[in-house]
Amino acid sequence: MVNSHNVTIKGTKDGLLLRLDDTCSFSTLLKDIKETFKTHAHMYDEKHVVHIHLHTGNRYLTEEQVSQIQDVIDPKRNLTIDSVDSNVILKEEAERIIKEKSITLIHNVVRSGQVINTSGDLLLIGDVNPGGMVMASGNVFILGRLKGIAHAGCLGDMSAVICASQMTPTQLRIGDLYRRSPDRDVVPTEAECAFIDDEDDLIIDKLTVLKKVRPNLNCFAEGGILHG
Amino acid sequence: MGEAIVITSGKGGVGKTTSSANIGTALTLQGKRVCLVDTDIGLRNLDVIMGLENRIIYDLVDVATGRCKIHQALVKDKRFDDKLYLLPAAQTSDKNAINPDQMRTIIEGLKKEFDYVIIDCPAGIEQGFQNAVAGADQAIVITTPEVSAVRDADRIIGLLEKEPMTPPRLVINRIRSNMVKDGDMLDVDEITNILAIELIGIVADDEEVIKASNHGEPIVMNPNNKASLAYRNIARRILGDSVPLQHLEEENSGIFSKIKKFFGVRS
Numbered sequence: 001m002v003n004s005h006n007v008t009i010k011g012t013k014d015g016l017l018l019r020l021d022d023t024c025s026f027s028t029l030l031k032d033i034k035e036t037f038k039t040h041a042h043m044y045d046e047k048h049v050v051h052i053h054l055h056t057g058n059r060y061l062t063e064e065q066v067s068q069i070q071d072v073i074d075p076k077r078n079l080t081i082d083s084v085d086s087n088v089i090l091k092e093e094a095e096r097i098i099k100e101k102s103i104t105l106i107h108n109v110v111r112s113g114q115v116i117n118t119s120g121d122l123l124l125i126g127d128v129n130p131g132g133m134v135m136a137s138g139n140v141f142i143l144g145r146l147k148g149i150a151h152a153g154c155l156g157d158m159s160a161v162i163c164a165s166q167m168t169p170t171q172l173r174i175g176d177l178y179r180r181s182p183d184r185d186v187v188p189t190e191a192e193c194a195f196i197d198d199e200d201d202l203i204i205d206k207l208t209v210l211k212k213v214r215p216n217l218n219c220f221a222e223g224g225i226l227h228g
Numbered sequence: 229m230g231e232a233i234v235i236t237s238g239k240g241g242v243g244k245t246t247s248s249a250n251i252g253t254a255l256t257l258q259g260k261r262v263c264l265v266d267t268d269i270g271l272r273n274l275d276v277i278m279g280l281e282n283r284i285i286y287d288l289v290d291v292a293t294g295r296c297k298i299h300q301a302l303v304k305d306k307r308f309d310d311k312l313y314l315l316p317a318a319q320t321s322d323k324n325a326i327n328p329d330q331m332r333t334i335i336e337g338l339k340k341e342f343d344y345v346i347i348d349c350p351a352g353i354e355q356g357f358q359n360a361v362a363g364a365d366q367a368i369v370i371t372t373p374e375v376s377a378v379r380d381a382d383r384i385i386g387l388l389e390k391e392p393m394t395p396p397r398l399v400i401n402r403i404r405s406n407m408v409k410d411g412d413m414l415d416v417d418e419i420t421n422i423l424a425i426e427l428i429g430i431v432a433d434d435e436e437v438i439k440a441s442n443h444g445e446p447i448v449m450n451p452n453n454k455a456s457l458a459y460r461n462i463a464r465r466i467l468g469d470s471v472p473l474q475h476l477e478e479e480n481s482g483i484f485s486k487i488k489k490f491f492g493v494r495s
Contacts, residue, residue, distance in 0.1 A: 111389075132382075
């Protein structure tokens, strides 16, 4: 274990863990990192790539700053910064995460020609008429008849699901898998869900199956507090 | 201050113009002062159906562009004293000849003098639709029991819901009781289920409607016709009367229910 004033290096089986002090100025930190690695330069041979994991405590590092640290440690990239861990994130990032984790509630009939696009999950109370379309980066839940197009995981999440009280869509889309509706003679009377199975097929099944194939769907837990 | 009602459908040929003429005339028969406005510039028909074609001097575009005063363009229907007027569309220009602002001004002006301003909207969702909807306080969507017409009506309702007006109401036109009975035609419940708006009338398919239109007199002037009765009932519902809407009955065997179903159309 090697210690400097603001920089702590720790060897792990994956490489090096650098704990950086979060109270000093960034320029001091850079200087200290430089000192540390100069002092111990003999410890690293140039043939192997050593992965570095940064832990920055309560300091937020921009990408620019991370690359500055990389340059100070080793411009030749034999020692590469692999990941940066921090206690803090940007407000924008946090808002994005909240949005992604949240459920958008819409109470409306989605009519022909209308498109609803939400980030996170979508809960629609009302029908999606033929020619209408609902999109969500997460799951799509429809308390009503789905007769138009539903697109769950529209940013590429293949684990997203679509649930509807009456599953009679024109098309179902999950992630980048597009499927036209199954040819069914009878209108389904109970609610159903659609998901992608292990063989990359889009499956429509009873709602009870969902518990088995997507056990982690719960996002309201412990008295309605969002977590995860 | 009167009210402006736009009659629209999205799809062409479902009976917007016929319905405009008949609803307008039916309101007149109820004692209201009505002005019909044809906004189908370039493809005007309302004047023909009303039998007023030969009396047109100025038109909507002339009024919008200030070539004439609104009173000069209004065509009076002499069959109804001083109660029914028509503002005809231009036949020589196209839909872009006027804009929604001009339309709004014209409709505002008409609302001051008439109880009801019935605006006949052209088919489509482009400029013509935007113009027709601009001044309206209410909308009536016409559809026929065909999948394509219902789809277009759905699209139109979506667009109308964005406008600052009361929620649109629905008229189902040209329903054929025998085809519905055999399950070959969408029934009233199926249509209202999809469109999810208030239904204010069902008009049966009737050859007499076409005949009457060809003679330039709306079917509502014939008191003994079922389509005429349907239009009169629509007019009464617009006026706020509660006239029962007799839906087509559910599929049932037995001659009695079939007879009931047949009469159920007359609502």
